[in-house]
Amino acid sequence: MNERPGNLESTRQASRESAAYWLAVLEDPDCTAEERREFIAWLRSATANVDEFLRVGTLMHRLRDPKLWPAKDVQALIDEAQAPASVSRLRPGTSDSRVPATTTRRWATAASVAAFLVLGVAAWRIYGTQTETYSTSTGEQRVINLADGSRLQLNTRSRVATEFSRKGRRVQLLDGEAIFYVAKDARRPFVVESANARVTAVGTAFNVRADTQQTTITVLEGRVRVSGSQDAVETATQISSQRSDLILGSGEQAVITQDEPTPRKSPSNVAVVTAWTKNRIVFENTPMSEAVAEFARYNGRRVTLVDEELRTRKISGVFASNDLQSLVQFLASDPRVEITSDATGWTVRLRAEQSPPVN
Numbered sequence: 001m002n003e004r005p006g007n008l009e010s011t012r013q014a015s016r017e018s019a020a021y022w023l024a025v026l027e028d029p030d031c032t033a034e035e036r037r038e039f040i041a042w043l044r045s046a047t048a049n050v051d052e053f054l055r056v057g058t059l060m061h062r063l064r065d066p067k068l069w070p071a072k073d074v075q076a077l078i079d080e081a082q083a084p085a086s087v088s089r090l091r092p093g094t095s096d097s098r099v100p101a102t103t104t105r106r107w108a109t110a111a112s113v114a115a116f117l118v119l120g121v122a123a124w125r126i127y128g129t130q131t132e133t134y135s136t137s138t139g140e141q142r143v144i145n146l147a148d149g150s151r152l153q154l155n156t157r158s159r160v161a162t163e164f165s166r167k168g169r170r171v172q173l174l175d176g177e178a179i180f181y182v183a184k185d186a187r188r189p190f191v192v193e194s195a196n197a198r199v200t201a202v203g204t205a206f207n208v209r210a211d212t213q214q215t216t217i218t219v220l221e222g223r224v225r226v227s228g229s230q231d232a233v234e235t236a237t238q239i240s241s242q243r244s245d246l247i248l249g250s251g252e253q254a255v256i257t258q259d260e261p262t263p264r265k266s267p268s269n270v271a272v273v274t275a276w277t278k279n280r281i282v283f284e285n286t287p288m289s290e291a292v293a294e295f296a297r298y299n300g301r302r303v304t305l306v307d308e309e310l311r312t313r314k315i316s317g318v319f320a321s322n323d324l325q326s327l328v329q330f331l332a333s334d335p336r337v338e339i340t341s342d343a344t345g346w347t348v349r350l351r352a353e354q355s356p357p358v359n
Helices: 005-026 033-045 047-063 074-082 084-090 101-127 230-237 288-296 308-312 324-332
Strands: 129-135 142-145 151-154 159-165 169-181 190-193 197-201 205-210 214-221 223-228 245-249 252-257 264-267 280-287 302-305 314-320 337-342 345-350
Touching: 005 033, 005 047, 005 142, 033 047, 129 151, 151 159, 197 205, 197 214, 214 223, 214 245, 223 252, 245 252, 245 264, 280 288, 288 302, 288 308, 288 314, 288 324, 302 324, 308 345, 314 324, 324 337, 324 345
Parallel strands: 169 190, 302 345
Antiparallel strands: 129 159, 142 151, 151 169, 159 169, 169 205, 190 197, 197 223, 205 214, 214 252, 223 245, 252 264, 280 314, 337 345
8 A cells, every 4th residue: 555645754754864863873983883783773674764864974975075164055055955966966876967857856855855954963963952843733633753763643732842862852742642652762761741740761652641730641552650840849849859750551540730749550541541543532421611621622613611510510422523513412402501602612501490480
């Protein structure tokens, strides 16, 4: 089966980023034999990895030419990489400079991309880190392939900031929800931080949902170490030494709040937690106010519950996350409920009780 264009581009982007990383690793004087073996394994895992590494390496070789510096700036190098004459020299095994136009354009694009990657490698070597920020809007979900081979699946209205270096991998979940599929690297633990929690893993998969008040961690496979964030613990106890860690295994969950920064372990229904990856919302005896708030994460329109009796009413069932109308229909099935709508959404209230007729 052919790979979809969007997935293919994501795969290529991951190869490009990994090629930049491995070039930096191999040129480091402290590069170990184990790292070289991992590099060979990475090359063998996909033909695209070989192609991207050769392209990045070729451009790095050009950047080392002393004749280029400082006479040519970065933009000049990129312009040169895009020029047909330069591209023909980059193509291995080509002795004839008269390359077909289609091939020339393809190599021009590849050379341009590689130039940007080489500059990224240079920055990494100088500053020691790579940082990126990813986000989703209302109703949007994204899958992101990270430079270390890990994968990040972002739910609606979520935002993360990544910071990778030779010594560590750090992700800040600034808001929302994500699943982290972590590539194994014992030398560089993968750390996810939120306002209330810190999660450390080496090679595993786990779901994290966070806002300013609460963080929920659910392990899908493997094991992670969980603790309250340093700030949260110090705020709650004023004694940072009281911070405690908790080990979670597959199918286990921990909830950390501002008021209770010490994590506590409990079993979890992984299928329910990850239902969002299939565009589903699962309610299990959930107060209607919480159900409405959950739908609001995925939809631009809103449901407003006027009466406390409606807000505390419990609901159970499976809904499509983008089908807010189905929740409205569920509420409308109660003859005591009155619903009005406008451009922003629906207002739901109990009908006023009618007085009995006077004889």
